[in-house]
Amino acid sequence: MTRDSDFKQVVRTRMADTGESYTAARAALERESYDAARAEQERLVARLFTDGRIERVPARRKVRAAVLLEVVARFEPGREYAEKEVNEVLLGVHEDFAYLRRELVNYHYLEREDGRYRTAARAPERAAIERQEIPDWEAHWLGGFLAGR
Known part of the structure; x- marks a missing residue:
């Protein structure tokens, strides 16, 4: 209950x-x-992705977080990636792969340690002020995805 x-x-x-x-x-x-x-x-x-790629990274945080949720779905939960592998995945989404990589780490969707990356072990706990700028989809989908469901 x-x-x-x-x-x-x-x-x-x-x-x-x-x-x-x-x-x-x-x-x-x-x-x-x-x-x-x-x-x-x-x-x-919907309007940002064309053939699996985004033309521009949105300025609004909520929309950017929604885009990042779509991008993190391209990674295999629990798998460790070299930076070059992360860059290759992100190049399939947008030419500014370094920005996307940084944002994925900043939003706690990817974790970085010793030049290696992996999806976060669990969904981040957000402060109330952060939750205002994160789509509700994160709470519904991310935890299951990161757990491999």
Whole structure:
């Protein structure tokens, strides 16, 4: 059971409105949240990618984070990459691979140690101020991706 009292209240409100059990109401709300986050992600990145490449890196942080989520999906979770391999993957996305590589590390999607890279072991914990500039898709998708699901 969730510890988030606000979410519990939303679930209970849905239960009262629909007659669903707690489990069914919670699952329906989580599915709706997932679907809304996926739709937002697609809206944010759809116009930026052409044939798997982006023409420009967006200036707005939320859109840039959405793009980076699409880019990190090109890496295999848990695999270690040499910098040259990371650059090759990123060149398939945009010519400024160094900027993308830096941003992937800054957003904690990739970790760098001794010139080697790998996807983060788990989704980063974001402060409230950071969450405002990160698409909801990160919370729904990233943890499962990084865990290899």
